[in-house]
Amino acid sequence: AQTVTQSQPEMSVQEAETVTLSCTYDTSENNYYLFWYKQPPSRQMILVIRQEAYKQQNATENRFSVNFQKAAKSFSLKISDSQLGDTAMYFCAFILTDSWGKLQFGAGTQVVVTP
Amino acid sequence: DVKVTQSSRYLVKRTGEKVFLECVQDMDHENMFWYRQDPGLGLRLIYFSYDVKMKEKGDIPEGYSVSREKKERFSLILESASTNQTSMYLCASSLRQSTDTQYFGPGTRLTVL
Numbered sequence: 001a002q003t004v005t006q007s008q009p010e011m012s013v014q015e016a017e018t019v020t021l022s023c024t025y026d027t028s029e030n031n032y033y034l035f036w037y038k039q040p041p042s043r044q045m046i047l048v049i050r051q052e053a054y055k056q057q058n059a060t061e062n063r064f065s066v067n068f069q070k071a072a073k074s075f076s077l078k079i080s081d082s083q084l085g086d087t088a089m090y091f092c093a094f095i096l097t098d099s100w101g102k103l104q105f106g107a108g109t110q111v112v113v114t115p
Numbered sequence: 116d117v118k119v120t121q122s123s124r125y126l127v128k129r130t131g132e133k134v135f136l137e138c139v140q141d142m143d144h145e146n147m148f149w150y151r152q153d154p155g156l157g158l159r160l161i162y163f164s165y166d167v168k169m170k171e172k173g174d175i176p177e178g179y180s181v182s183r184e185k186k187e188r189f190s191l192i193l194e195s196a197s198t199n200q201t202s203m204y205l206c207a208s209s210l211r212q213s214t215d216t217q218y219f220g221p222g223t224r225l226t227v228l
Contacts, residue, residue: 044220
């Protein structure tokens with residue numbers, strides 16, 4: 001079975017600073033995708049970024065970037081120039097290519113951006 | 116934009132009641148999912164459906180059933196609600212492939228007394 005571990009329950013960062021969220025996963029498979037989802041206090045979960053395991057280049061999306069280390073099974077998210085609107089719960093998720101859409105989620109990291 | 120809506124934001128029910136949670140998506144997605152979200156546990160998959168009238172069990176299907184009579188609508192049913200089913204329930208949909216991005220609804224906070 002695949003597992004996803006987010007070891008930081010909560011992180012605090014000041015506006016304009018950078019914060020990095022860690023995520024590790026465990027699988028013996030080679031073909032999979034990784035995701036970071038954001039859930040703001042309003043509760044609508046939205047996709048932040050996705051990464052295909054076969055791609056070596058790290059995905060970026062504006063101020064959000066990932067550090068994908070396949071051998072180490074690590075998928076960290078970096079938020080640069082943090083904004084108050086980045087305050088949210090962040091979930092790391094993993095899916096095997098042939099798993100019928102069965103996303104496996106980590107427990108989440110609460111990010112609080114302070115003025 | 117994909118829109119996934121859920122019938123209620125907050126719901127309070129009594130133990131033993133039959134509960135229906137409904138989810139509707141407007142983008143002709145083939146796949147639909149029901150998750151429950153609990154603090155410290157992340158999201159866990161209850162059931163999913165990859166086509167009308169098709170359903171598959173997720174990781175925690177016990178105590179739940181689902182119905183998908185139309186492509187855009189996916190219902191979660193608690194046949195006899197229990198207090199341990201108090202949780203946040205999230206619906207999601209995705210286009211077709213297993214790795215397509217899942218789009219989530221706003222969630223239903225269910226309290227069973």
